[in-house]
Amino acid sequence: MRVAFQLLDCDYILPNGHPVIRIFGKTEDGKSVVCFHEGFLPYFYVLPKVKDKEISEFLKKEFNNLIVNVEEVKKFLPIGYNPEKVKLLKITLSDPSKVPKVKEKLLSSGLVKEAYEADILFRYRFMIDYGLFGSRWYEVEGIPVNTQNVKAKIKLTLKKIKEIEPKESKFRILTFDIEAASEGLPDPENTEIIIISLYFDPPYKKKRKLALVATKKINGDNILSFESEKEMLKEFLNIVDSYDPDIILGYNILRFDFPFLLKRLEKNKLPKTLGRCSTKPAVHKKFGQTERVNVPGRIVVDPYPILQEYNKKGMLRFKRFGLGDVAEQIIGEGKIDIPHSQIKEIWEKGSKEELRKLVDYAIKDSEITYKVFNTLKLIDTYLALSRVSGALLQDVLDGGEASRLEILLIREFDKHGFVVPLKPSDKEVMKRTEERSLKGLKGALVLDPVVGFHKNVIYLDFASMYPNIIIGYNICPTTILTKKYDVETIEAPNKVKFVSKKVREGIFPKILRQLIESRNKVKKKLKKEKNEKVKQALNAEQLALKILANAFYGYTGYLRARLYLLDIANAITASGRFLISKTKTIVETKTNYKVVYGDTDSVMIKADTEDIEKLFKIGEELAELINSELGVVKMKIESVFKTLLILSKKRYAGLSLEKSDTGYKEKIVMKGIETVRRDWCTLTEETLEKILEIILKEEKPEKALLYIRDVIQKLQNNEIPIDKLVIYKSISRPLHLYKGVQPHIELVKKLKKRGVANIPGIGDRVGYVIIQGPQMVSKRAEDPEYVKQNNLKIDSQYYLESQILPPLERVFEALGYKRQDILNLGKQLSLSSIVNNGKAKKVIGFDGFVCSYCNETYETITLSGRCIKCNGPIYFYKGKEKVKEILWSN
DNA sequence: CCGACGCGGGG
DNA sequence: GTGTACGCGTCGG
Numbered sequence: 027m028r029v030a031f032q033l034l035d036c037d038y039i040l041p042n043g044h045p046v047i048r049i050f051g052k053t054e055d056g057k058s059v060v061c062f063h064e065g066f067l068p069y070f071y072v073l074p075k076v077k078d079k080e081i082s083e084f085l086k087k088e089f090n091n092l093i094v095n096v097e098e099v100k101k102f103l104p105i106g107y108n109p110e111k112v113k114l115l116k117i118t119l120s121d122p123s124k125v126p127k128v129k130e131k132l133l134s135s136g137l138v139k140e141a142y143e144a145d146i147l148f149r150y151r152f153m154i155d156y157g158l159f160g161s162r163w164y165e166v167e168g169i170p171v172n173t174q175n176v177k178a179k180i181k182l183t184l185k186k187i188k189e190i191e192p193k194e195s196k197f198r199i200l201t202f203d204i205e206a207a208s209e210g211l212p213d214p215e216n217t218e219i220i221i222i223s224l225y226f227d228p229p230y231k232k233k234r235k236l237a238l239v240a241t242k243k244i245n246g247d248n249i250l251s252f253e254s255e256k257e258m259l260k261e262f263l264n265i266v267d268s269y270d271p272d273i274i275l276g277y278n279i280l281r282f283d284f285p286f287l288l289k290r291l292e293k294n295k296l297p298k299t300l301g302r303c304s305t306k307p308a309v310h311k312k313f314g315q316t317e318r319v320n321v322p323g324r325i326v327v328d329p330y331p332i333l334q335e336y337n338k339k340g341m342l343r344f345k346r347f348g349l350g351d352v353a354e355q356i357i358g359e360g361k362i363d364i365p366h367s368q369i370k371e372i373w374e375k376g377s378k379e380e381l382r383k384l385v386d387y388a389i390k391d392s393e394i395t396y397k398v399f400n401t402l403k404l405i406d407t408y409l410a411l412s413r414v415s416g417a418l419l420q421d422v423l424d425g426g427e428a429s430r431l432e433i434l435l436i437r438e439f440d441k442h443g444f445v446v447p448l449k450p451s452d453k454e455v456m457k458r459t460e461e462r463s464l465k466g467l468k469g470a471l472v473l474d475p476v477v478g479f480h481k482n483v484i485y486l487d488f489a490s491m492y493p494n495i496i497i498g499y500n501i502c503p504t505t506i507l508t509k510k511y512d513v514e515t516i517e518a519p520n521k522v523k524f525v526s527k528k529v530r531e532g533i534f535p536k537i538l539r540q541l542i543e544s545r546n547k548v549k550k551k552l553k554k555e556k557n558e559k560v561k562q563a564l565n566a567e568q569l570a571l572k573i574l575a576n577a578f579y580g581y582t583g584y585l586r587a588r589l590y591l592l593d594i595a596n597a598i599t600a601s602g603r604f605l606i607s608k609t610k611t612i613v614e615t616k617t618n619y620k621v622v623y624g625d626t627d628s629v630m631i632k633a634d635t636e637d638i639e640k641l642f643k644i645g646e647e648l649a650e651l652i653n654s655e656l657g658v659v660k661m662k663i664e665s666v667f668k669t670l671l672i673l674s675k676k677r678y679a680g681l682s683l684e685k686s687d688t689g690y691k692e693k694i695v696m697k698g699i700e701t702v703r704r705d706w707c708t709l710t711e712e713t714l715e716k717i718l719e720i721i722l723k724e725e726k727p728e729k730a731l732l733y734i735r736d737v738i739q740k741l742q743n744n745e746i747p748i749d750k751l752v753i754y755k756s757i758s759r760p761l762h763l764y765k766g767v768q769p770h771i772e773l774v775k776k777l778k779k780r781g782v783a784n785i786p787g788i789g790d791r792v793g794y795v796i797i798q799g800p801q802m803v804s805k806r807a808e809d810p811e812y813v814k815q816n817n818l819k820i821d822s823q824y825y826l827e828s829q830i831l832p833p834l835e836r837v838f839e840a841l842g843y844k845r846q847d848i849l850n851l852g853k854q855l856s857l858s859s860i861v862n863n864g865k866a867k868k869v870i871g872f873d874g875f876v877c878s879y880c881n882e883t884y885e886t887i888t889l890s891g892r893c894i895k896c897n898g899p900i901y902f903y904k905g906k907e908k909v910k911e912i913l914w915s916n
Numbered sequence: 917c918c919g920a921c922g923c924g925g926g927g
Numbered sequence: 928g929t930g931t932a933c934g935c936g937t938c939g940g
Contacts, residue, residue: 069929206926314931316932334924338934369927448931922935923936924933
């Protein structure tokens with residue numbers, strides 16, 4: 027028979043001492059497939075120190091029936107340029123799980139110098155050797171198999187397999203969430219699961235939502251109720267089995283729901299076979315601090331770590347990563363409001379209505395988790411990464427950048443006759459760490475910024491700088507010169523030499539050329555494409571190609587990489603530093619423009635016109651000039667900043683204009699200035715955003731100061747809505763275990779004394795505001811609702827100094843103020859405005875701005891920083907004391 | 917400035 | 928499963 031499917035998972039079993047590979051997939055019409063392949067055996071390579079015969083005899087003696095074959099092969103060694111292949115021994119054995127043992131024994135025997143590829147997972151050994159990639163589409167020819175061990179609609183042997191055109195994925199997605207009733211975080215050892223909520227896409231028996239509840243007390247439309255946890259779990263297993271999902275989805279299931287569920291199954295003596303195999307159970311493993319869940323034949327997806335990755339890469343920003351917060355932000359729909367501390371109470375003695383609400387709460391969690399996943403198309407990029415790198419979807423989701431790249435590297439190294447080194451041992455990692463602290467790994471160059479306010483700034487950057495450096499200098503473990511050869515070489519700025527491309531093109535550069543080339547092709551297709559779904563897929567693909575290309579540099583400097591080489595990592599950054607500083611020199615010696623800032627692969631150049639067209643034109647000319655002098659990497663104009671406020675290295679905000687098909691796209695760009703931070707109240711975020719907008723868009727810093735004054739006045743007059751002042755923190759342990767005094771903890775203690783119902787418990791988030799009073803700040807934390815009801819005064823001083831000012835400080839510092847100045851200014855301005863009814867008096871001895879020539883006074887600083895009447899310099903006076911000369915850049 | 921903690925998400 | 932790995936912010940020295 028013949029069947030076409032998308033490759034989802036691959037593993038192996040050892041039925042009678044012989045490994046059998048299993049490929050799991052999904053057809054275009056939604057049928058699950060498993061292919062079996064027998065006869066493929068594990069192998070690895072060693073570099074002999076003694077005669078081959080001695081090694082084979084040693085192996086026969088030690089491992090007799092395990093060794094299938096020992097043969098001589100010729101391969102290139104992976105590190106250091108060497109024109110000749112080297113003779114290695116390829117050792118084939120019958121059991122993949124025994125490979126580490128054999129490798130260890132050989133290494134410690136002293137008979138071999140080195141072992142290669144002895145730690146490549148068997149499934150990947152197979153996939154690489156058969157040219158199979160994760161998530162790609164294949165057509166398989168084989169004979170139907172009848173086995174009860176795996177559950178799939180189609181089961182067959184693998185006779186022939188060939189890659190085919192990709193089609194649309196047809197996944198069944200099961201979202202689940204468990205509830206448990208306990209004080210504080212539930213411990214699976216002795217806390218039962220009370221509810222399992224489920225959300226199906228596509229629907230299951232015409233239902234999308236379903237809750238399994240371990241009590242007969244309630245029932246309803248979307249509810250299945252059970253006598254006990256055990257009965258409920260049994261049904262859950264049934265449903266997973268008959269729904270047969272490809273993807274199991276849930277929020278934080280990796281670190282909570284899955285391990286919890288597996289533990290409860292164990293406690294109830296139920297099978298843990300949630301996967302497509304009746305012999306291999308689902309497993310949860312913890313090593314170090316990372317946790318992983320494996321369900322044979324299915325993909326486990328947890329949006330939580332994915333969103334964290336998105337946040338880190340700046341694709342999305344979250345203040346908090348709680349499901350409620352995330353859902354609110356993405357789909358505008360949050361959780362049902364039940365404090366965690368109330369679940370136990372409701373479960374034990376709640377009314378029918380309360381129980382129903384708890385069940386709805388559980389269902390809602392699954393529902394919004396799915397909706398977030400679906401809205402953001404969370405696996406699209408990962409599917410693309412899987413297709414491009416060849417790694418399995420699950421591994422792409424679980425692993426870091428390095429693991430994704432490694433599969434691709436092994437494939438290419440193998441293809442070109444190179445072997446790949448083992449992963450470093452702990453000892454080796456330590457050695458690398460030491461070497462690094464000794465020699466150092468210097469990062470990118472950040473040019474000294476001209477701090478302050480600028481106008482008409484051109485932003486240029488090098489396209490894919492590090493990948494192009496690797497290509498340009500032919501940087502690769504296989505081209506680095508570690509011994510003397512009389513061949514043409516290229517020297518990186520850190521004096522490390524690589525053989526030139528004519529001698530041997532490196533594998534890194536070769537892969538990178540292909541990745542960049544494919545990306546350009548995909549981007550071209552994307553531009554022409556009209557179909558929204560196809561566009562999404564193409565966009566995911568170009569993103570994946572970019573991610574992989576950008577991962578090379580990090581990989582070479584990653585301590586646990588197979589192909590870690592400090593000299594290479596340093597060669598790449600040294601080249602980057604060289605290029606960016608050379609760029610600055612070119613601009614500043616060959617033109618009259620000044621570079622006001624630059625970081626890693628970009629420069630900001632101040633120009634002398636307000637004309638946007640012209641600015642872009644100048645940018646193009648500058649790029650051309652730089653390119654003609656540098657060669658290796660191409661500089662291009664990215665955007666123009668109408669206005670730009672540079673605070674320090676890595677921190678700036680600007681009003682950026684980008685060219686688009688329809689004209690110019692204007693937007694405020696912020697780097698390193700987070701307006702969203704978990705420890706700031708909403709007022710802080712809003713004020714900071716507003717201030718930056720006024721400065722950048724209206725170019726009226728004095729108005730920004732007025733705005734701050736306004737906020738301060740409103741604070742003092744109790745005119746700011748309490749909700750904007752709420753600060754959130756969560757309780758992490760029992761109250762008595764807190765050593766220091768913390769506001770949210772003090773508040774909870776207060777609430778207890780007050781005898782309030784629904785006291786927040788461990789894990790609950792507590793929102794508080796700081797009110798006026800004589801005690802220390804922490805003791806003055808108060809419940810926002812209580813403040814509203816009793817009309818209490820908030821501590822405006824606290825909010826000013828601890829919430830509003832710190833972020834504004836940096837902004838105004840760039841404009842010439844120190845923290846104390848702003849603070850005084852804010853106070854004084856408001857004071858003098860009140861006293862003088864908004865008009866400052868023209869006498870020395872008041873707080874405000876005074877022209878040093880004509881004594882004209884200003885309540886706020888002028889835009890130019892100079893007197894409007896006589897253009898004289900303006901000074902800030904505090905009382906009779908001249909505090910500071912005010913100067914604006916530009 | 918460094919290194920050891922410890923927390924996040926979940927109930 | 929031929930594996931054994933987070934990343935950042937805070938606190939104390």
